[in-house]
Amino acid sequence: MSEWTDSGAFEVAPGVHRVPLPLPNDGLRAVNVYVLAASDGLVLVDSGWSIPEARELLVAALDSLGHTLHDVRRFLVTHVHRDHYTQAVALRRELGTPVALGAGERASLDITMNPDRMPLQQQLAALRAMGAVDLADFLDKQIAGNDRPAHRSDWELPDEWLTEGDLDAGGRTLSVVPTPGHTRGHVVFHDLDNALLFAGDHVLPTITPSIGFEPVLSPNPLGDFLASLALVRSRPDARLLPAHGAVTDSVHARVDELVAHHGARLDETERAVAAGATTAYDVARELRWTRRLRTVDELDPFNQMLAIAETGAHLQLLAAQGRVRATDEEALRRYTV
Numbered sequence: 001m002s003e004w005t006d007s008g009a010f011e012v013a014p015g016v017h018r019v020p021l022p023l024p025n026d027g028l029r030a031v032n033v034y035v036l037a038a039s040d041g042l043v044l045v046d047s048g049w050s051i052p053e054a055r056e057l058l059v060a061a062l063d064s065l066g067h068t069l070h071d072v073r074r075f076l077v078t079h080v081h082r083d084h085y086t087q088a089v090a091l092r093r094e095l096g097t098p099v100a101l102g103a104g105e106r107a108s109l110d111i112t113m114n115p116d117r118m119p120l121q122q123q124l125a126a127l128r129a130m131g132a133v134d135l136a137d138f139l140d141k142q143i144a145g146n147d148r149p150a151h152r153s154d155w156e157l158p159d160e161w162l163t164e165g166d167l168d169a170g171g172r173t174l175s176v177v178p179t180p181g182h183t184r185g186h187v188v189f190h191d192l193d194n195a196l197l198f199a200g201d202h203v204l205p206t207i208t209p210s211i212g213f214e215p216v217l218s219p220n221p222l223g224d225f226l227a228s229l230a231l232v233r234s235r236p237d238a239r240l241l242p243a244h245g246a247v248t249d250s251v252h253a254r255v256d257e258l259v260a261h262h263g264a265r266l267d268e269t270e271r272a273v274a275a276g277a278t279t280a281y282d283v284a285r286e287l288r289w290t291r292r293l294r295t296v297d298e299l300d301p302f303n304q305m306l307a308i309a310e311t312g313a314h315l316q317l318l319a320a321q322g323r324v325r326a327t328d329e330e331a332l333r334r335y336t337v
Contacts, residue, residue, distance in 0.1 A: 009035065009061040012247045013196055013239065015172070019061040021048035023083055031083045032243050033058065034198055038170020041071040045189060045198045046078055046243055047088035047099075050154055054087055072097050073170060077158070078200025078243060079186040080105040080112070086154040102178060103161040104185025107216040113155045119143050122215040127305055129333050130312045131279030135304055142301070162187055174198075179232060181225025182209040184218055190235060197238040197251045202228060205245040205254060208261055210306045212313030220320050222313040226262060229255050262314075266323075269314040270337075273324050278334040280312035287311065 009017045015037040020030035034045040042062070048054040062068055075088035075097060088099045101109075111117060120143060127136040162176050175190040179202045189198040201209045212221045237252040248254060265287075272286040284296050284307050296304050315335050319326040324335045 008057060009064050012241060013194060016196065016241075017061070017065060018241070018247065019058060021054040021057055021087075022051070023049055024051055024053075030244070032241070032245075034241060035062070035065065036169055036172060038073060038172065040170055041073040042067055043074045043076060043169040043172075044072055044088075045076050045241075046084045046200065047075050047086070047091070049083045050086035050090040055090075058087070069095060069097075075099045076162075076167075076169070076174070076189060076198075077101045078188065078198070078202070079183045080109055081183065081201070082154065084200065084243065089154060089156050092156075092159075098159040100160040100162050100167075101158040102176075102185035102187040103163050104178060104180055105183060106157075106161065106185070108184065108214050109155060109157065111215040113157075122217075123213060123305070123309070126217065126312070127308060129331055130308055131281035131332060132305070132308050135281075135301060135308070139301055139305065177232065177235070179228035180218065181211060181221060181228045183214050184216065184221075184224075186228075188232065190238065192236060192238075195236070195238045196241055197232070198241050199232075199251065200243045203232065203240060203251055203254050203258065204242050205240060205248045207244070208258060210310060212309040212316075213306055220313075220316050222262065222310075222317040223320060225313075226259065226317075229259055233259075266314055266318060269311065270318055270323050273315075273318075273335050274337045278336065279332065280308050280315055280335075283315065283335075284308045284311040 009019050012018045017035040019033045019035055021033055023031060031048055033048050036043040048058060059069060069091060077085050077088055080101060091097050092099050124136045124140055164176055164178055166173050166175050172191060173193060175192060177188045177190055179186045179188050182201045186200060186202055188200055188202050211225050218224050233252055233255045237250055240248045240251045240254055268287055269283055272283045277283040277286050289299060289307050296307055299307060318324040324337060327334050
């Protein structure tokens with residue numbers, strides 16, 4: 001049940017294939033699209049990034065399974081990030097295939113679709129408020145020099161906004177479970193009958209999902225994420241079908257690891273504030289990142305932004321718990337014990 005085809009389609013459960021599609025960067029090497037055999041064709045969970053290489057590999061994978069893009073009856077998208085959503089939008093324009101997305105993504109998608117908005121405008125403003133002014137200015141210049149207006153047309157509203165409840169995926173019942181945290185509208189799809197969880201970026205097998213990086217932030221994104229992990233942990237265990245990385249046997253086991261990681265990270269963050277770091281940028285520079293224990297300065301600029309944003313999310317939760325105090329000084333947020 002577990003051999004790669006020549007095209008890269010991998011059977012992970014009866015009637016379910018994982019198709020890793022390429023990404024145009026060196027960080028996450030691929031995004032997993034899951035192809036579900038349905039009674040009247042195919043249902044795809046996530047779609048990939050709208051780039052020619054991803055489309056070509058998806059076409060080849062479907063061909064190896066005896067199908068074409070015309071057989072796809074529906075896209076179920078876990079969240080609005082480009083590597084999950086934009087190829088579904090592109091294929092809907094061409095083929096009319098319906099696209100469904102979590103209802104909580106509406107606010108961020110409305111901002112992203114604004115033709116007058118520069119990419120990452122809200123995120124860079126948040127970065128400045130976290131003390132990383134030089135990094136924000138650098139990224140602002142990079143974006144201004146490389147912005148391609150055509151990419152703004154990658155975004156459209158879905159055909160269906162998903163809320164909590166069950167849906168019929170061509171004879172397979174999937175429970176839609178809202179899991180805000182990585183994004184405000186993230187959802188996972190739980191196949192209770194077959195003990196499978198299509199987890200998107202909510203639960204990843206070897207890395208922790210980025211938190212605190214989207215146009216419309218929750219007041220407490222890490223608190224949301226941990227609550228969503230608890231919700232998933234309260235459901236029956238299942239095989240983990242993540243959007244990045246390999247399939248693993250237990251969602252519960254990985255959730256426990258993620259909760260422990262963030263608990264330790266909260267303690268490290270609190271200690272950094274006690275030692276005198278006052279902004280999210282200052283704290284992030286005191287922490288170590290990735291399994292290689294790198295400093296912030298050793299990361300590329302985009303991942304520096306993710307690291308500082310995640311530090312800000314930890315500080316927001318510490319403030320909500322009363323472990324640190326947050327104060328705003330003009331456009332800068334500072335923290336003290």
